[in-house]
Amino acid sequence: MKTLTLGIFLAGLLAASASAAGAPHSGDRPDFSKIAPHPRLFLKKSDEEPLRRNIQANPRAKEIHNAILSKAEKAKSKPLLTRNQIGFRILHTSREMLNRMFLWGYAWRMTGDESYVSRAKREIENVATFEDWNPAHFLDTAEMSLAFAIAYDWFHDAFDSDTKKLIAGELARKAFAPFYSAKYFWFRPRQANNWNQVCSGGLLCAAISVHETDAAATEKIISLMLDNIAYGLRDCYSPSGAYTEGFAYWNYGTSYQLYFNEALVSAFGSDMGLYEKYPSLLKSAKFIIHSRGPTGRPFSFYDSGQSVSACPLLFFFAGKTGDASLVYTERDLFDKPSDGISALFTILTASSANADGAPPPKELCWFETEGEVPLFMARTGWGKNDLYFAAKGGHASTNHGHMDASSFVFDALGERWVFDLGGQNYNSLEKLGMNIWGNSSLKNSDRWKVWRYTNHMHNMLTVNGALISPTADIRLSECSANPKDMRVAMDTTALYAPDLKKSVRRIALAGGKLRVSDEIENGAKASKIRWTMCTHKNARVADANTIEITSPSGKTLLVKLVSPRGFKAEVLSADSGNSWDAKNPDYSRATFSGEFGPNEKGEIVVDLIPQN
Incomplete structure (x- = not known):
């Protein structure tokens, strides 16, 4: 591990560069002799x-x-892996390598079948021929690091010394050395995200696994990762446990957070105080169970998917x-x-x-008002046919953010009726040269050219056909967990200024229906306002104020405009017509649209009524 000598020196420089002011409390240090x-x-x-x-x-x-x-x-019968780069990622390859090392390592330890040892060895020798583990997208390196860490550790008594030496050398050259060669954005960031947890977790587990091969180098890695993970624990979870990047990224980031903590426990007998210092990690399980509706579908805001x-x-x-x-x-x-x-x-x-x-x-209701992504989630019970809604505030200019503040989802009759379609495959956009990760605070960002990411495809208002403000930060108020009248309010004025002088959305679950109301005070010029919800493709205008939606299983939801008069009910396509946007053939948009005159005040009230 001679390549790490300079790295240890550079680590000191990295440590010195981190300002003590505002740095989170890192974990205690392990006794490496034990x-x-x-x-x-x-x-x-x-x-x-x-x-x-x-x-x-x-x-x-x-x-x-x-x-x-x-x-x-x-x-065992799968072909050897290749360094198949898709866009700027080999993450799929790293993830498959990790899965194989876990499967074969577990099977070997539970059965003693040596065929798993020989197959794992072949795969390690194969992946060792890769030129690198794609450190430019360090998630790829981190997941491959964990794969090699498990292989070294779980097959330790079965592998020959040359194989173990190969693994340790690969980790030194392709994981530890690249970490020291550049100051990656996930290392001691101003605002941490899942990268912090995944990269820290992969490197920590690797250093623990091969500790005896170079104690000084691996101990430095472990100490640096203990410092770094504190930023992720501070920033990724709200005080109540909400995960800033949503349901799917909780699974990803929190998996690696647990690998991090539990690797410390199994190797040193202690989590170094991380569970106690950062209680929001364990609280986050409540966020997850309340994020799932009775259908099993999650509240798929931001880049989450809808899978059950x-x-x-x-x-x-x-x-x-x-x-x-x-x-x-x-x-x-x-x-x-x-x-x-x-x-x-x-x-x-x-x-x-x-x-x-x-x-x-x-609890039937869970909400978070203080975090970066304010959330409100409520249900009438924990049965499959109970009613459920979830709504969010926050702002779009956050990691994986969408223009969805004030949007919501709704379940009833064992079906989801109001959908958030989540993200679009990243590479499908990146390969076209679209920069979906930069300048999200600006309306002209490439990110806001993506249909699914904008207010046009979320369950909210659109005013004068315009994008909402990506930086407007929407907070929750009037939160009520009363089982007979669960409700939340959001002042959404900043989303639509200056077109609207005032806009307040209220959502209430009571009396067997969901009511969504938007209190409006228009600006000095007339405004065209559209109320939108994404729903099943089988929807029709039943009368001037009603849209009838039929689920694939034949159940029915009525969407009724209570006020104002004069708004038009329409069922619109869920597709944008843009060549770069994902198609949404199974969905439509149920809308009510009309015009508010100069300085006009009014309220748009819509009831969602399940038909038993």
Whole structure:
């Protein structure tokens, strides 16, 4: 690891460059003389027999265990990986390598079948021929680092010395050295995001895994990552646990946060005080369970997707907090058990968090008013046919942000009726030369040329056909968790100024329906205003004030304009017509539009009424 000598010197410079003022509290430092023997990442040798007993005693744990073994066997016949770069990423390759090392490592440790050892060795020798792990997009490097870390640690007693030396050398050259060669934006950032957690987690686990190969170099990496992760823990979670980048990125960033914390626990017997210093991490499980509607679909704001899938990390949170209700929503999602590392945490904690016997959460409403992304989520119960809505404030000029402040989603009758389509495949836009990551505070940013990212495709008002302000920061007020009248308000004036003098949105769930009202005071000129919601494609104008929507399963929702008179009901395409935008063939836009005269005051009130 001679390449790291200069790196250790540079690390001192990086540390000195971080201002003490405003820096978050980093974790305590481990006693490196007491590092655990191999295997030391996540699953120690002493954990194996209790794990086997848990698998036999717990049907869910056994189901996941068998799924992992099945996937591990199938993965052996897959072709060797290639450094196939798509756009500026090889993340898919790194992720597949990580998955394979976990599957084969787990299968080897649980069965003793040496075919997994030889297959893992072949893959390591193959990936070692890659010129690099694409450090320009350091997520790729971080995930590959974790793959090599698990391989070194879990196969430590099975691999020959040359293979272990190869792995340690690859980590030194292709992970640690590139980290020191440039000051990456995710390292001690002014505002951290999932990159902080993923990159810190990958490098920390790698350094722990190969610690004995170069103690000085790896200890420096571990210390730097302990400093760095504090920024992610400070910025990625609100005081109540909301994840700034949304549901999907919680799964990504928090996975690596748990890998980070639990690698410390398994290697040193302590999380270095991180859970205690940053309680919002464990609180974030509440954000996740309330983000899922009765349909299982998440509140997919920002670049999240709409897919319904299990969330195995919740088993870890349930075991850690003693709150079994956190896995209540997991009961019906085990038809697709996870096979990634997070599945290991499910198996390890399944005995203390049995989804089949879990009680429903006590709270029907959860909201966050102080964080960067204010959120309100409410439901009438935890059954599949209960009513649910979620709404958000915040601003668009944040990482993965959309022009969606005041937008909402709605579930009823076991269906989602009001959709947030989430993000669009990044490479589909990047390959056209669109810079969707820069200048998001400006309306002329490439990001705001993407249909799904704008107010035109969110469930909110559009005034005079214009984009909303990307920097307007919308806060929540009038939050009520009363089960008979759950409601929230948002002053949205800043989104539409100067066209509107005042705009306040209120959303209330009561009496078996959802009411959305927008109090308007127009500006000095006449304004054309459109109320929009994205819904199923099968929608029709039933009368002048009503749009009838039919779900694919044949259920019906009525969208009724209560006021004002004179607005026109229309069902519009969900597509933009732009060549670069994703098509949305399964959706339409239910709209009401009309004109407010100069200085006119009024209220747009729309009821969403499920037809039982």
